[in-house]
Amino acid sequence: MVAVPVERVLVGVDFSSAPTARKPIRLAFGHRRGAVVKLERQEALASLAAFETWLAAPGSWLGGFDLPFGLPRELVETLGWPTEWAPLIAHYASLSRAEIRATFAAFCDARPVGRKFAHRACDGPAGSSPSMKWVNPPVAYMLHAGVPRLVAAGAHLPGLHAGDPARVALEAYPGLLARELIGARSYKSDDRAKQTPERLIARKDLIEALEQGRSRLGLRLKLSHAQRDDLAADGSGDKLDAVLCLMQAAWAETQPNYGRPADMDPLEGWIVCA
Known part of the structure; x- marks a missing residue:
């Protein structure tokens, strides 16, 4: 009996460091057929424990995650932290959020106005x-x-940490794709009072541009009427951001080495499509 290969799922993840039922981590699942990316379903994870459970579940996926995978080399070297990625992440994980805030605030305080923060190349x-x-x-x-x-x-x-090749995580950034399609227009707000008609129109325009494939990714998003209405109705933009990450993951699937730049800094990481 010949084993049937498991089809890899694409997923876009709009992440939160403190998810709740009101502001969950949003996952958008889909598949790519040629230049068409079909949104299959969305899921909400209301806790980091739920996120861990999802990560631990069996399956084959390629995900675009809206969170940074690395720190600026300038920051790391100034602080005297490990300059290899895995030891750096282990050290960073050992710190509390209060320690991170105090350390980074002190770094910024010692720098001139306009150059407070260190940046990654990406x-x-x-x-x-x-x-x-x-x-x-x-x-x-x-x-x-x-x-x-x-x-x-x-x-x-890829480029940072060798793991299960059936479960691939990439750093995505939905704002990059959104700006390409609708410029600097704001399409979301967590403040209900700021979820204006103008932002609703911007979300609808962004969804239409994704469906028509107007980005340099060369991909078109396929939605049902209900999915389109659901994405437009979410004034926080979190569901739409997950879909933007899904599209970036789909593009990476078509590229050698997932589109990783040849000159990527192996300490800082990289952002899909940047």
């Missing part, structure tokens, strides 16, 4: 926040909560 092309930022958004805590769990689950992080 931050500029992606337009992403520095991964050492602990507020608005707290991406430093997202790294702290997410990456050690990916490592513990045995996931493969």
Whole structure:
């Protein structure tokens, strides 16, 4: 009897370092057929424990995760932390959030105005926040909560950490794809009072652009009417961000080495499509 290969699922993950029922981690699952990416379903994880359970479940997947996978080399060297990725992540995981905040605040306080934060090489092309930022958004805590769990689950992080090749995790950034399609227009807010008609229109325009395949990814999103309405109705934009990460993962699936840049810094990591 010939074994039938397990088809790899694509997943986009809008991550939170402190998920709740009101603000869960959002997962968007799909499959790619040629240039078409079909959204199959979405899932909400209301705790980090639920995230761990999902990571531990059997299955084959390629995921785009909206959280940083590395810290700036300048920061790491200034602090005297390990300059290899695995020891660095182990050290970082051993710290409390209070220790991270105090350490990074002291680093920033010692630097001139306009250069407070250190940046990774991939931050500029992606337009992403520095991964050492602990507020608005707290991406430093997202790294702290997410990456050690990916490592513990045995996931493969290309260029950074060798793991199970059937479960591949990539750093994604939905803002990069959103800006390509609708420019600097705001399409989301966690503040209900700021979930305006203008942001609803921006979400609808973003969804339409994804469906028409207007990005440089060369992929089209396939949705049902109900899925389209659901994505547009979510004023927080979290469901849509998960779908944007799904599209970035789908693009990576079509690329040699998942699109990893040849000059990637193996300490800092890289962002899909940046």
